[in-house]
Amino acid sequence: MRTLVYYVAATIDGFVAGPKAELDFFSADGDHMRAITEQYPETVPAHFRTMLGIDPPNRTIDTVLEGRGSYRTGLDEGVTNAFPHLRHLVFSRTLPDSPDPGVELVATDPVARVRELKQEPGERIWLCGGGEIAGVLRDEIDELAIKIYPVAIGSGRPLFGAAGFSPSHYTVTSSRTFDDGVVFVHYARAT
Template structure:
């Protein structure tokens, strides 16, 4: 279920939230910024600002657009097969190399895998 469908207008209220949208001009919550700006340009600008890291919560389309700017991947894996799904990244074939830097296994077999982009 999508956050708005569940009545949740600011799912990460403790963070600065920016929503990329081609159709929305404003959000349903004043603490959520809505933009149609180029994602790469916006993320490059955010990287110049003071603060902590940038988290991407979104679909394969946005992740594919931002792939050149992604420095770290945190992948959650669950031991459930639900049928067809969507890719993590929807982008042109252009391999990027990441190195596993951390992992965690939880009691039910859930994994959290952290990868850092390998330069070169």
């Protein structure tokens, strides 16, 4: 069975974006980027691959999931499919049509759809964001891969949206602290 990994950047106070979807406090500079990109090359958006002159092969992920808010961030920049090298699904009940033939809009129950995806053959499924869809899918998330940036923002969009109180236990499977202060922690759901 395939697994769902929530790979995301977060602040030390647990936010994945600012109150108005700000992301500019997450730095792409520093020694963490190269190491993490080597581990998760499939998470490098196509426009950055082109700009950097790289085309790393997918290693362990073949499908990416996004909520409408995260997807809208790319659309606002004119990017209709940041991950054409992956099967790309966007959960939205408000987008009428997909602006890109490589992006599948899902207006049905996200939990049911993820359970279907997990039963299909293939590699891991990456939940790219955001916090709202992560809150909905929280019980389906098998792994967390969190880049914790050394910044606190006080308020914003939480790691798991408005999921409500329901403790889930995870085990740290690896962690690494980079010179630029980013801590990359990988967790697996405790059994």
